[in-house]
Amino acid sequence: MIKPLEELYRLIGQQINGSPREKGIFICWIGQPIYWVIFLGCAAGLTLSVFIEGVYNPLLWAGLAWGLIASLMWLAIALFGSSTPMSESGETRFANFTILLFGLSGIVSLLLVGPFNLVTGIVLTGCVLIGLLLFPAPQITLVFACSMAAILAYAIAVSLDSTLYRPLLSPVDYRPAQVWYDMMTIMAAGLIIIKDSFTVAALTSTWRHREASTFDRSIRDPLTGVVNRGHLLQTLNQQLSLPVRNRKSLAVVLMDVDHFKQINDRYGHAIGDQALIHVAETLQDNLRDNDLLGRYGGEEFLMLLPGATLSQAQNVAERCAEALRRNTMPIAGSPAIKLTASFGVSSTGEASAIDAHTLIEEADRAMYTAKHQGRDRVVTYSRPQ
Incomplete structure (x- = not known):
């Protein structure tokens, strides 16, 4: 019945x-x-x-x-x-x-x-x-x-x-x-x-x-299934707009897939799309339930880590970097691709007032430092005292 x-x-x-x-x-x-x-x-x-x-x-x-x-x-x-x-x-x-x-x-x-x-x-x-x-x-x-x-x-x-x-x-x-x-x-x-x-x-x-x-x-990126840039920024702004007494530490991790243009040039854009999906799935598997992963643009991904300190966020980024190195992406008829990424980490820390633009910009600077230092690594942003 x-x-x-x-x-x-x-x-x-x-x-x-x-x-x-x-x-x-x-x-x-x-x-x-x-x-x-x-x-x-x-x-x-x-x-x-x-x-x-x-x-x-x-x-x-x-x-x-x-x-x-x-x-x-x-x-x-x-x-x-x-x-x-x-x-x-x-x-x-x-x-x-x-x-x-x-x-x-x-x-x-x-x-x-x-x-x-x-x-x-x-x-x-x-x-x-x-x-x-x-x-x-x-x-x-x-x-x-x-x-x-x-x-x-x-x-x-x-x-x-x-x-x-x-x-x-x-x-x-x-x-x-x-x-x-x-x-x-x-x-x-x-x-x-x-x-x-x-x-x-x-x-x-x-x-x-x-x-x-x-x-x-x-709110979803149609290719990778993670949230899109607009939702990332909206969520980050909401977190940062909370009163100081109710606000917990918040960290962001910005990462960029290393040598992604070479993957597109060598294998084609279809394989490049598969690589982005592979990266998104690998990152998602290594985040907590309350963390938010989104595609920030192109081959860049942004992670919002509520309640995480700078050192905790660095540990999360290191875990994600290691997972990418370990999880190669198989390709039919070709050797598996080993994907790596450069990570930049920033946190609100003790700052009582910081906006989303500044926090992401700090993570972006740290990420480009990682690239200049040889890629496939995690760099944290040290805010001047």
Whole structure:
């Protein structure tokens, strides 16, 4: 039982990323339970009216017919939408048609069950929530406004006793009949709440996942998968903007792959890209969970080490340098490439006020010192006292 529910949850959630046609078809299916509830409720009412006085209402026949007709109508529209090829503009028209028809069929249902009752309120709220998750707000707002206008006009007509019939959920004088109508109201409301809650939960879960995925892609370097320069600088600025009393030591390590241009020239840019991925993976494997690695530019990588002193950051950089020396990168048909890098380390240390630009610039100076001293080494920046 759990597996089919999980699959249904996943399928419903996917609709938020679907095409206009797929969303229109989804509306056809999501409306089915409402009309089956009307059909079955009216059928039960007609059956029970034989035994309990006061249950009978002529509108039970209309509800029985409408529930069946609306269910078959939405089934036909769903099958038509699934089987008919459509252009992009055709899909949009199909979606707009389903939204409009859903609103109109909802108004017809309202005329049967009556305005401003538990079931009407729950259906209206659920439809608006689902609609806003799937479609542009102006479309749903227009349909909602028209529905509210119809509800208000109908409620006024009912209050003035100007209607010629009694809505299905209006109060009755006979107590046993009223108990039955109350039970049907509660059962219908409960089923619709379960259906809408499940649907809204599936859609919002997928929406949150989509938003999280979009954000993650926006901060990632598309080649290496580590964070990009923008996110590095944003995180570093946030760390340095903390009040001094709450700020811990922070170290940065800037590294540059040695002789990277020669790798591109000799093996081609595809192998050069593989080398950058290899470097990123090697560095990531040698950092703590709360450290942040990012691609600073080209073949340069920047590591943010929260809470690390200068000596601790130097140890981390030495560990990364040793891992690069040890982990050669295999190449099909050629000897494995031994990659090395030059590392520059800087730390906030005792400085009470230092900005991101200065901290990175210090690490950059130390890195270029490492290059001038022969590469494949770690150099720390000594700040003048």
